[in-house]
Amino acid sequence: MEEIETDQSIVLDVYIEEAGYEAGDPRISDITFQVRSGELLGLIGPNGAGKSTTIKTVLGLLKHAKAKVKLGGSNKSYAYVPEQPVFYEDLTLWEHLDLAAAAYGLEYAQFQETAERLLKQFGMEPVRNDLPAGFSKGMKQKMMLMLGFLVQPDVYIVDEPFIGLDPRATKDFLRLLEAERKRGAGVLMSTHVLDTAEKICDNFVLISGGKVAASGTLEGIRAYAGLPEASLFDCFDELT
Numbered sequence: 001m002e003e004i005e006t007d008q009s010i011v012l013d014v015y016i017e018e019a020g021y022e023a024g025d026p027r028i029s030d031i032t033f034q035v036r037s038g039e040l041l042g043l044i045g046p047n048g049a050g051k052s053t054t055i056k057t058v059l060g061l062l063k064h065a066k067a068k069v070k071l072g073g074s075n076k077s078y079a080y081v082p083e084q085p086v087f088y089e090d091l092t093l094w095e096h097l098d099l100a101a102a103a104y105g106l107e108y109a110q111f112q113e114t115a116e117r118l119l120k121q122f123g124m125e126p127v128r129n130d131l132p133a134g135f136s137k138g139m140k141q142k143m144m145l146m147l148g149f150l151v152q153p154d155v156y157i158v159d160e161p162f163i164g165l166d167p168r169a170t171k172d173f174l175r176l177l178e179a180e181r182k183r184g185a186g187v188l189m190s191t192h193v194l195d196t197a198e199k200i201c202d203n204f205v206l207i208s209g210g211k212v213a214a215s216g217t218l219e220g221i222r223a224y225a226g227l228p229e230a231s232l233f234d235c236f237d238e239l240t
């Protein structure tokens, strides 16, 4: 990712001309969006629309991509929280936190304080010294979220956080996310859970068939869909 020199409030600036998995077979094209400091941008769209491909392109993971991705903010740092948990078989939850802190060069005292707080906030204290292979799906998901929150980056890139979490964990996650946004972090979040997205996102990018079908605020998307009072779900239905 390059660094943004101009507009200070933009923490993530994305322009994807095209990207895909094989040469000459793009799966997404002409996708442009910005995330500002404190903003939560929802990346929504039906199965196979291109949300994960967009996120992979932002992360620079696709070989066949023509894209410009610029990172801003005070530290020019980001955390990626994947939908599928990724972990080391032989490391405990605490060791994962410790490793992430070392990788990001966090100061040890600050790491300990933040890690202890996150263990409490996510109700994971009892399993701090356990191996994540034995965790439930939701517990693994919580570990991935904790690893992201530990780093306190300028940008969070979160792929479908809601599927594995119980209502309590969802609430805890949203509260932490809110605090991070107040601190100035921007968030790009892909999700299918439209009723939650409708409540929490400032802006949306609706992807369909690998292209942007609509983007903007809920009001803007309603106007574009010609459904002034509709839910995000109904707009989504109309536009995809």
Ligand SMILES: Nc1ncnc2c1ncn2[C@@H]1O[C@H](COP(=O)(O)OP(=O)(O)OP(=O)(O)O)[C@@H](O)[C@H]1O
Pocket: 021, 027, 045, 046, 047, 048, 049, 050, 051, 052, 053, 054
């Ligand atoms: N690893 C891959 N190799 C080849 N094609 C892929 C790969 N992953 C996704 N695709 C294709 O890219 C297109 C977009 O898929 P993508 O995974 O980005 O959709 P999505 O919006 O994230 O869907 P979902 O909501 O189901 O997760 C689809 O046509 C899909 O078949």
